[in-house]
Amino acid sequence: MTAGPAVAGQVRRKLRLGVIATAVTSVLALLCCVGGAGAFLLTELGGDEDDPKLAALTCDPAYQVNLTGDMPRFAEYGERQLRNAAVIIKVGQDMKVPARGWVIALATAMQESALRNLANSTVPASLALPHEGVGADHDSLGLFQQRPGWGTVEQRMTPSYTARKFYQKMVQVPNWQQRPLTVVAQRVQVSAYPDAYAKHEELAGRIVDALAGGAARTVEIAGKAVCDAAAGDRIAASGWTAPLPGGVVSGFRTTARPSHHGVDLAASKGTPIHAASAGRVLVARCDPDRSGRKDCDRDGWPNKGGCGWFVDILHAGGFITRYCHMVERPRVVPGQSVAAGEVIGLSGSSGNSSGPHLHFEVHKNGDRSSNGADNPVPFMRKRGAPLGETG
Incomplete structure (x- = not known):
């Protein structure tokens, strides 16, 4: 883009x-x-x-989003599609829906119609409604491919109407801001392909950035x-939040610590650790030290090795976050779905640690190894959930 x-x-x-x-x-x-x-x-x-x-x-x-001005350029979508995206955002703004909802609505319309106002054979020629293609579903219409129960043909072919109907149903989903985008979208749409929405989340966030x-x-x-959109346990529009309030006290792969594949966040013992985004728990266990000994129920020390009590969570887009040195057994188990901001454990000093803090890692492409590690500071800043400055 x-x-x-x-x-x-x-x-x-x-x-x-x-x-x-x-x-x-x-x-x-x-x-x-x-x-x-x-x-x-x-x-x-x-x-x-x-x-x-x-x-x-x-x-x-x-x-406020501008419906008539010049549109930004995206390789994936043309000007007409971006104007439809602007309408979706504008309706959300007018309804005072938090910006996270705009991202969910955009990702849903991207999956359902590729941001095109789709007609079908049920649209009478006498209506002469503007449209940008013909959908594959015989009775679904518009940006969100809404079926007859959502309104008349004319209503479902009106982008502002369909966006409003989507938001009205979306905000009724319990804890919609904390839950995975694909879960919320599916609760509204009841799609035959419930997992398809997640792949649009990152681009939907970028479009919201550009238009609003x-x-x-x-x-x-x-x-x-x-x-800081994640301050006070809030969820940023991107769906991410800081795992705890403390700033960075030791950076990513510094000269002094080139094999430090994450960052250390300041935290006293027992500080709640929040899932940085919605996802599924991959690992929640005690990491053995270099001798193979599992001894996580006491404070560690430098050069002991290991993460102590730790958790790995898989998020949409193949991102994985890691949370190390918890004071006790994590509050989640492998296979469990967690919401953004959900408390998954308490900070401590188990494993290779000289004092209480949270070691936090971000990995790309589903790669839990050091090869997949990415610097969490710019990663989280781009998602509206900055971790603070390196001390």
Whole structure:
């Protein structure tokens, strides 16, 4: 994907407690839709970047989606399809649905219609409804391929109507923001292919970023995150959250620790550890030390080896997260499905550890080995759930 056009506009944000922001005045912020490249920057803001008033900014999207302006460029979709995506996002904004819902709705429409307003043989020629193709299902219509029970033919061929109907049913799904996208979409759609939605999640997040000012990511000022979408156990629009509040105290594959395939997050003993995203538990056990001894029910020490009590979770897109050095047996078991933000254990110092903390890893392509390890800091920042700066 290539970056969308820069959008200049007046940025007005609210303070977290509902007070209208007065700290940011005469601001013309440049919002650069960088899609998969990560957060958008607010570099024109005056004042000290450490000003507590700035830290109180909410994570609301920077601006309402524009239905008539130029569309960003995506290799996967054309202009007409992106305008349909903009309609879906706009309806979600008007209904005050959290941005996570926009990602779910987009991914669903991407699977059902490839973001095309599909007609079929049941559409009377007299209606002359605009459409962008003919669907394969004889009685399903529109962006979400809704069947007759969802409304009349004319209604189901109206993108704003179909998006509203989708959101109305989606928000009734219990804990929809924490659950896997594919589970929520399936509860709404009742599709014959319930696992197909997940493959669209990453691109749907990038489209939301490009069309709604980085709503699926993190806001930064002068390179520092001032709007952590995962703060306070919240789930970012991307579906990810920080595993615990502590910042990074030891980085990924540093000069001093080239074989450190994750990052260490500051945490006192007994701090709840949250699943960084919804997924399925692959491993939850005691990792033996270098001698093969399993002794995780006491504090470890440097050079002992092993993760101690640890958990591996498989997420959509083939990503795997690892959580090491828990103080006691994990609260989950292999094969268990977990929601984003669900407590999976407590931080500790078991295994190769000199003190309480969480060792956190991210792996790509379903590869649990060191070959699949990726730096968690930029990975999580791109998903609106930054881990903090390396100390």
